[in-house]
Amino acid sequence: MSDSPVVDGRRARGDASRRSVLSRATHLASVEGLDGLTIGRLAETSGHSKSSIATLFGSKQSLQVATVAAAREVFVATIIEPSRAEPRGLSRLVVLMRRALDYSRERTFEGGCFFAATSADIDSKPGPVRDALREALSEWYGYVAAQIRYAADAGELALAASDAEALAFHLIALDQEANNRSLLFEDDAPYALAVAGMRERLLAAGADARMLSPLTAPDAGTR
Template sequence: MIETDGRRLKGDASRRLVLEHAVDLASVDGLDGLSIGRLADAAHVSKSGVATLFGTKERLQLAAVEAARLRFVATVIEPARVEPRGIRRIVALLDGWIAYSRSRVFAGGCFFAATTTEFDAKPGAVRDALAAALAEWNGYIAASFGYAVAQGEVGADEDPEQFAFEATALLDAANTRSLLGGSNQPYVFARRALVTRLRSAGADDAQLARLTDVDDLAA
């Protein structure tokens, strides 16, 4: 039993190590760019070891999507949960997402922005996993904004799903433009637009300080 458990622990550690490299590689070259050979080189493990851990390329891709989702949740969503539901949590989520993209938590910027374009027109399990991860993020933004509506922090006529669409579109554009231009200026523009949108919805300036007080060019 001890030997079996030891092998399992070693296998789990190897899997985590390989996936850490897999998500970074995929954020640059896409999920279709993942190969057992290249991943083995990056993680300094054998090809047979990678093949044993994942079996097929699709299983490797699905595992990479889940590993990326967990890294995103730990980086953006969990820290924001210390804030009360409503505008303060929305602000923490938006600011956290900008920091996540700006600091290249994934080597190629946002993992999901990099990989969804590969699979948006390709039916299958990988597309479904990516769609579910994006729906989870959009749904969390919408639900958080819904609390702001219910608490009277923004106008009663505000549509949480509309806000989530607008906010994520701005964030995705900032990520892409930053990568293409090699500049943090797009985050400045996105931050400014998000603040304007929240103010127009009725949010108080004091609640928006976390978004307004950050200098992305100096960060």
């Protein structure tokens, strides 16, 4: 029993170190990609030694998988969980897309959307890292499509539930393109274009314009 506080203290310090390392890893990967996320590179930028990072994660692949999981937690906490305050359907969908745009525009991760930045260098490389990315993105795509189906079932959108996946594809594509262009051109203007495109597609699908108020354009400007 007398050893428990010592063991718990070590565990707490280990958990804190892991969180600190993963926080830095998510930002680094959002800028340099997952392929560039190595134990050595992370040690250079995190203030932790290579040996301590290796002790925490064991291998580059384990570090990469853990980094995807950490980024997924941030994504859920930043976008999905707060949106659940809205009723299922169009209201939640609109807030989801607003929060997704803000997550990119406000640079929750230094390199913009973590998943947009990392999927490009992993999407053609089978293995546990791609599996982790695919699972996280499939969850996001499915959640957006589910809100569209709820909206259609409730009469908030005039489209068949079977068309939900196509509309989800368009909305998410607008979000991702705004992220990519904003990063490349260091300009907020793409977010205004994405907002306009989202509103256009939702209105075309029968949405009441009064329910789209969260989808207003941010102040445009160069970063």
